[in-house]
Amino acid sequence: MAVSAREKKSKLILDVAIKLFTSKGYAGTTMDEVAKTAGISKGLTYFYFKNKEDLYMAVTKKAFDELKSVFRDIIKMKGKSGLQMLTELTHLYFEFAMKNRMYNDAILNFMGILQLYNNILTRGQIHPLILESEHFQRLLEIHHDCGKLGIQMVSLGIKDGSIRPELQPEVTFYTIWAMIIGYERLTGPVGFEEKEIKIHLDNWRPGFVKLMQDMLKGTIQAQKPQIVQTSLF
Amino acid sequence: MAVSAREKKSKLILDVAIKLFTSKGYAGTTMDEVAKTAGISKGLTYFYFKNKEDLYMAVTKKAFDELKSVFRDIIKMKGKSGLQMLTELTHLYFEFAMKNRMYNDAILNFMGILQLYNNILTRGQIHPLILESEHFQRLLEIHHDCGKLGIQMVSLGIKDGSIRPELQPEVTFYTIWAMIIGYERLTGPVGFEEKEIKIHLDNWRPGFVKLMQDMLKGTIQAQKPQIVQTSLF
Amino acid sequence: MAVSAREKKSKLILDVAIKLFTSKGYAGTTMDEVAKTAGISKGLTYFYFKNKEDLYMAVTKKAFDELKSVFRDIIKMKGKSGLQMLTELTHLYFEFAMKNRMYNDAILNFMGILQLYNNILTRGQIHPLILESEHFQRLLEIHHDCGKLGIQMVSLGIKDGSIRPELQPEVTFYTIWAMIIGYERLTGPVGFEEKEIKIHLDNWRPGFVKLMQDMLKGTIQAQKPQIVQTSLF
Amino acid sequence: MAVSAREKKSKLILDVAIKLFTSKGYAGTTMDEVAKTAGISKGLTYFYFKNKEDLYMAVTKKAFDELKSVFRDIIKMKGKSGLQMLTELTHLYFEFAMKNRMYNDAILNFMGILQLYNNILTRGQIHPLILESEHFQRLLEIHHDCGKLGIQMVSLGIKDGSIRPELQPEVTFYTIWAMIIGYERLTGPVGFEEKEIKIHLDNWRPGFVKLMQDMLKGTIQAQKPQIVQTSLF
DNA sequence: AATGAATGAGTCTTCATTCAT
């Protein structure tokens, strides 16, 4: 079998896994189902992916790749200020998380694992099969790529004047990322209907984005109509 | 057996569960272990908690209670401005999440369930035993309590001038909460040692807090030295 | 507590057990439920009935008593011929079995146990707790009562001329009983809708009763000698 | 593995189940035992049969198949009148029920389920796993086969003059079946030694058969009109 | 008589993984 055929089958399994993990969760999905849905034998699934953890790490890798391409698409946009890029990022990130909750969960899960990994004392709590997975090793190398692109956006914003010059790009971007991640999670409590709390999902998003922008640009330009942006689009 | 004795045993099981879930995760903990560690029979565990999901929901409830008491302690502090309270909250939240990662995970997990619960189309994806759990039902009622306290803090800040008056308390607080939650999660990637990225956990925290404060206070008070904060960090 | 009070409580438990066994089956009913439904503690249930088997035997005893009273009511009827009594019995038996399926099942179950009991080789297959039950011992003594009454009916029928004189009362009655028992069970298959088979429950009952009567009274119309059969047996 | 090998293993498990259910009853038999006795792993048992209920339904299916072959063997007999066939059936049925009590119990149990199934109100009382079982679905289709063959026997008897022509084949056969089923069950009480009742198993069988034959063929000797009865019904 | 907390053996069932073919 040609290499491309091999990759094709591997991708098939991966796609099936993503679909199943999305609809039934990791724990709720069995390797049997993955094989059956992919139309291949269970044995073959294990030929392509060492074990279930390995498969999940492959899925996580895919999630990071997808996310990275979101970042890349934005940074390639011409005529956008750094601030606009980050605003755009926020919106696309939410879309990304909504369209494929599974991806977002996988990314969050990986970040959790990373916390354990960073501390030698807790590293042992990570499932050995995860540590063995080549996809996990690969993730260790590439998981910062999105961060790097995001930091670039902030740097660009500082350069083009859309972002306060005194901000540190690294810290700033990770703070924004934190906001985005947290936002996604808080969708649950916020969306919960309760009379006492008057926020609605519709109100929240614009308010959230506005706050983020305020945080970055300060209030200096806020008086006059948003010239900066108008000039950009 | 007196009521208190009953509650004592219930608490014992709960505490054991928290300890085990913390060190081995929910999936990694067996009911057998819980019973054995608590020094009681398996049957008794099921006498006090309907099933594993119910036990987890009880743990989650405890987590929310603990978190609420953090909020409450802060709001009771005398002589603090709203902004100071939120700053304090950030720090105590991190401490809370670090000291008992389990609690934070449980809270995040509950928020994820809530997302499914809010949409009737996805509600069916929630494990039936969770929906049945009386602790889950209780959580549905009280999960907003922290939010309410946080919103109060923002309102106080607006009143005392430490926070920009044009901000909406609800949106603002949930945005802050989002930041905090995301921050906690990003501890993983940020803490990962890599040469290219120069952030360190030590740098990140103060930077993060600073950004949050900037976001809230705007530039009005920025003229006079922020005595309050400088004295704090 | 007075003796009557004791009996009252015992009866209460029994009634609850009957209700529960009826709706959920023996295996599907837990002692917990029995106690809770009766509004007493589990311990007390065990005070009145040694164990679940014992309780079931008590229920079976009750079933036989009820059945016996059906027999007795019939035999006390004035102006009925033996054949009429047996016809009446058939109808009342069906009613009895229908109204309280549980009773009929219990009786059938007891008969099954008796089969094992009769043979020393199979007696060991009976659950020891059943053999120990005082109610089981009692059943051993009284289970023939219905049979005796039924046999009396046949005898009466022979005496009053409504039943063929050459029939043996014992064999005849047990054959009728067999018919009735089997009828009840066949309600399932017969009631099942299928185009090919044209019987309906409505047709079946009268036909069945008619056949039974024919069996007992012979057929008047049998003018021509049934050559075929006589040669065979 | 060839299809036949698969079927062979499936049959092996089935045979073991029959043996165990026979000696220890359905409830008394564990899936563990089935596996162990069959010399295979527990998992494999579940590979071939979805669950315990499914296995029991498979056993029931086998029981009906066996019974059907009894019917078929009889109907294929040359030179037998319809009445003779039914007489033969009675004897072979008893043999069948005696040799493998389990089969008979399974059939009776299925008939009981059918009663619940026929009524939409009670259908919910049937264990869901039973309804799901493909063997149960199959039983729904084939359980009438024996009945059809039996009805054929009666029809043949009417045609060849061995059975009264005025009888309805359907009703008549089901009545006979009822007798047979009931007979089997009454073996318990009848076989129980008691002085007062003089029936013995030895007396009962021939008497029972004779009555059945009388019912079908009428009595040649019934020269004198049975005045009593005609006036009654 | 009465309670109900406590026991623990027992059962079904699942599923990741392997391996002979």
Next chain:
DNA sequence: TATGAATGAAGACTCATTCAT
């Protein structure tokens, strides 16, 4: 490469029964 029968360890949960109070 590819199959799928086979494994077996593991885990959740039940429930009849007991006993200290």
